[in-house]
């Protein structure tokens with residue numbers, strides 16, 4: 193075989209254009225779920241005979257090829273294996289089965305500012321973080337000004353990063369990471385942090401990568417950004433590829449799986465309570481599925497229930513929890529004097545609970561339940577009506593929507609086209625969308 | 627033939643890539659060592675001098691105890707004898723102590739960034755090495771005053787001993803860091819393990835004294851020879867303080883600083899290489915799954 197490739201190309205560190213950028217072949221990755229993680233001596237001795245973990249596949253039989261210059265979105269529900277896939281591509285995790293081959297310099301933005309040390313100054317952290325990402329001192333020196341300017345930290349360069357705001361911290365992390373000048377860029381939801389201005393700038397930066405013909409794999413819940421940035425989408429569902437193709441079709445496919453999840457799993461057989469929830473959906477104000485809404489938007493939980501026996505009165509409850517499972521809001525209709533009933537055996541009712549989406553961008557779960565109106569006993573639960581995804585509006589900066597509006601109370605007022613520096617890059621994006 | 631096959635030659639690829647990365651890891655190692663030193667000496671005007679406080683205090687305390695209360699014969703000034711072993715021990719223990727947490731304590735890095743993981747424990751060893759060299763510089767006037775110009779003449783031997791111990795320590799450090807990921811009790815055991823190890827190493831007393839008092843065939847004297855640290859300490863002490871030898875009357879006497887014997891160097895070298903290779907292999911094997919386990 194005539195082989196004219198350089199040593200760098202042979203080792204995969206340098207780009208070899210005659211081969212695909214990424215080849216993933218029958219990849220399976222499993223994790224152990226320890227029932228109680230044995231880390232100490234006592235536990236180890238105790239458990240020597242019986243293993244106390246179950247193994248599950250975070251990725252199962254995943255195969256795909258990415259060509260140079262492609263920009264691919266990886267989308268899927270929480271826990272579907274997106275981050276695991278990127279960590280395998282970045283070689284942080286070794287594959288359990290199958291192969292992962294990358295061709296060219298890989299940079300991964302899985303976490304910004306990983307390895308920053310609070311007691312070191314911004315300048316020192318740039319060198320440290322650059323080295324962590326594989327840059328030499330000379331390379332960092334060349335890019336130093338670019339990094340500082342992109343992050344906008346020049347006045348704070350010699351201050352300990354401990355004193356930086358979290359937004360600044362992330363910005364610095366991103367600025368360093370993007371100067372790695374990779375052939376393949378892996379990005380995992382890091383763009384969700386930071387303010388709107390930063391998001392816009394980083395998207396612009398990624399677009400530049402794309403235009404330069406770099407290969408991008410992007411994990412994001414921001415489906416609009418995904419559609420704008422990527423040509424292709426891979427949808428993961430429980431560790432398997434459920435879709436691989438054009439990005440528009442991929443986003444549609446993913447939206448359908450959200451809608452599919454909104455209908456309720458039937459109440460477990462054998463435990464037919466006095467009341468069952470036949471259907472529970474989360475809609476937006478217009479009655480469509482509320483897969484993604486803006487902060488403070490109206491959402492409606494619609495519950496259809498059926499009595500198994502005669503019921504005098506029951507109340508409806510709705511609970512909203514954040515990503516870590518912490519309950520943020522709980523509502524019980526009987527507190528407002530509203531109940532359902534009386535219902536004859538087999539009688540049905542439909543209830544709508546209206547509320548506003550949380551003001552803070554993020555992913556929430558909505559749980560609905562039916563309780564006995566008198567003693568509060570829970571009769572039926574719809575565990576997850578639907579994931580509720582709140583994405584920041586692009587009309588303002590920040591993660592918390594305070595619904596600001598301006599009015600000229602004295603003096604002449606005029607209508608202006610949004611020329612704010614906040615959104616240079618997002619305005620043309622919204623054009624495309626409308 | 628699948629597409630992945632098309633991407634071979636795999637072996638060249640893997641090996642070349644490994645070496646390439648280890649080479650690039652130098653830069654990271656350099657930055658991490660800098661970080662260690664900076665973080666440690668920042669915010670204190672006296673900086674480095676503070677870290678000399680422990681050995682200074684230890685020397686004073688042990689010198690009072692072991693010359694005034696329970697005299698230990700070292701064939702010369704006790705403080706010089708003790709320092710010439712204790713600095714080395716401190717380097718070893720502090721390196722290992724930093725390294726044992728280095729993977730577990732950097733979970734963020736290990737889980738989210740690709741890097742040659744051995745730089746994590748190694749950075750602690752190298753930072754301590756710089757520290758040791760500075761400490762040697764600081765106490766050398768005292769040693770020269772106490773033991774004569776011979777100390778300077780034999781400097782290359784001292785540095786050789788330090789180099790060998792660094793290799794040995796790196797092996798132990800990687801082993802500890804790797805095993806601690808799956809066996810967290812190790813860090814609890816660490817303190818007691820190193821306390822025992824300290825007393826089992828002739829830092830406070832000369833090996834010759836054990837031989838002189840118990841006879842060189844005695845079990846304890848034999849056991850001490852299985853402790854690698856015994857060899858490193860003796861190797862370090864010979865050019866810096868002078869070998870301590872049996873005096874024939876059941877006591878010991880010290881010789882002037884001199885070149886260590888080739889046999890002692892060979893044994894220390896063997897310990898260093900075997901430990902380094904062993905520790906590195908264990909670490910690399912474990913490192914594959916670090917990202918899943920930390």
Ligand SMILES: Nc1ncnc2c1ncn2[C@@H]1O[C@H](COP(=O)(O)OP(=O)(O)O)[C@@H](O)[C@H]1O
Pocket residue numbers: 223224225250268269270271272273274275276277917918919
């Ligand atoms: N180190 C780990 N140990 C055990 N389970 C893990 C580990 N990392 C990820 N998982 C599990 O693997 C699955 C996929 O996780 P992840 O790739 O993070 O999903 P996503 O990024 O799509 O939300 C999840 O069920 C998660 O709990």
Ligand SMILES: [Mg+2]
Pocket residue numbers: 271274275276
């Ligand atoms: Mg994830």
